[in-house]
Amino acid sequence: MTYLVKQKIRGRTYAYEAENYWDPEKKQSRQKRRYLGVWDEATGHIIPKTAERDVKTTKSLGPAYLLDSVSSEIQLRKKLSESFGEDGDIILAMAMSKLLHQTSLKNLNTVLDDSFLPEMYSLKESFSSQWLSNFLERLATKEKSMNSFYNSLIAGEDETLIFDITSLSSASRNIDWLEWGYNRDGLDLPQVNLGLVLSLHRHLPLYFKLFPGSISDVVTLKNLVAEVKALGISKSLFILDRGFYSENNIKEMNDANIDFIIPLPFSVNVGKGLISETNREIESPANAKRFGGDIFYVLESEIQIGSVDAYGYVLFNKxxxxxxxxxxxxxxxxxxxxxxxxxxxxxxxxxxxxxxxxxxxxxxxxxxxxxxxxxxxxxxxxxxNRFGKTILLSSSRRNWDEVLSLYRERDEVEKKFDDLKNELEVMPLRVQKVETLQGLLFIFFISLILRAILLRRAREAKLLDKSSIEEILMELSKLRAVKVGGKWRLTEVSKKQRMILEKMEISVPVEANMVIKKGGV
Known part of the structure; x- marks a missing residue:
């Protein structure tokens, strides 16, 4: 028969399960003991032992905690849950996984095996290849949910918008929208075109749209104007690349009361005329201005594009x-x-x-x-004769340096496309259905939002002077959660990990279980 034995050692009381037995060799009664844990005098209960063999698993917590923390800045989880219901947490976790490891979503299971994301968001899904394909196809049908989410991002604010389009190529024979067109990456493959809208001031992706591959840039703009208005942006400034220039597009934007800044191609008659008219006088000392430490010679003039009155800025940098x-x-x-x-x-x-x-x-x-x-x-x-010169066209009169500054900011969209194609490994597309592709790109779109916030926060914290985003995530990946005795416990937070979190104004986690998100938002 077993019984409980308590033994006090150095101020702590330990509990043992004891059992008496007869030792025939020594011809006397002896006792076997099995250690149970520490005896808690206050509660009268045993705190179970924590031996190495009780460790069930260990997972990387730091990167998931960082991404969850920065996403709360725009209440991303709340917005996704309100638009997609229970699928919101799955979408968010999948998007985060793309930032944790730059690998195909088909390896999602492997990524999540070492991440605390499933525990953080209480995910029970299998994440098998078949489940993933079905989920992405189902996600593509939720047009109403997607529009609700876009609306929540935009929230009726007036925005300065940057819009651009890029090509995503594939050798798949089953995607109807794959068509031959102008391939911006110089790949000899059919493509789909992806349009992306960003907020200039918030540096945040707001909206994306997929187009068949043969549709040119200028054709997409008319639909975009209508869609942006439908999403609740009553006033906007479009900052566009020269590929969008046409008299018809200028008229469309003017008729829709959309403000715009766009380069004027040298090849069109208006552009040729401006260069010819300004060549002799542009280098006059009276036209010298300074911008960002560089000297620009600037001439402004009112010009007419078809029936639209606009303002042209000829900028010359020696x-x-x-x-x-x-x-x-x-x-x-x-x-x-x-x-x-x-x-x-x-x-x-x-x-x-x-x-x-x-x-x-x-x-x-x-x-x-x-x-x-x-x-x-x-x-x-x-x-x-054109070297060093740029002609920027504006729908309304502005200071020349404001026009140049706004146009230079549109580089942001190029960086986002670079993120999408390279760091998030979209290229080349390996999916077989346009529905799967639409669902997949929505996951990438959420990843871009997360990365945009993370980059800005890291830049503001001056962490990017010495480390890349990938190095920051790698350092935080060493902060792990260990499951001991059925409870998750944190490993020690290092000095460098603490510094990263504190500089980004994120509270340092104290307990792993407190990181786990409860039902609801």
């Missing part, structure tokens, strides 16, 4: 002119050195391959299989 001139003539001379006076089996083909888009700057004559080049002086002069 430093940029010098760099562009140097690069241009180096390329020109390299082509001459490689081709001029030399014999080739197919001299014309060789010339075209070598010169590429510089072919327009040369005349050539043939002497047998030998090719001789001469420069087209007028064409070269016309090109050089």
């Amino acid at each position: 430093k940029r002119e010098g760099l562009e001139t140097n690069s241009f003539y180096n390329r020109l001379i390299d082509i001459e050195c490689a081709i001029d006076g030399k014999e080739f089996r197919n001299p014309i083909d060789q010339f075209k391959r070598t010169a590429g888009n510089f072919e327009r700057y040369f005349e050539y004559t043939l002497e047998g299989k030998k090719i001789h080049l001469s420069r087209r002086v007028n064409a070269i002069s016309q090109a050089v």
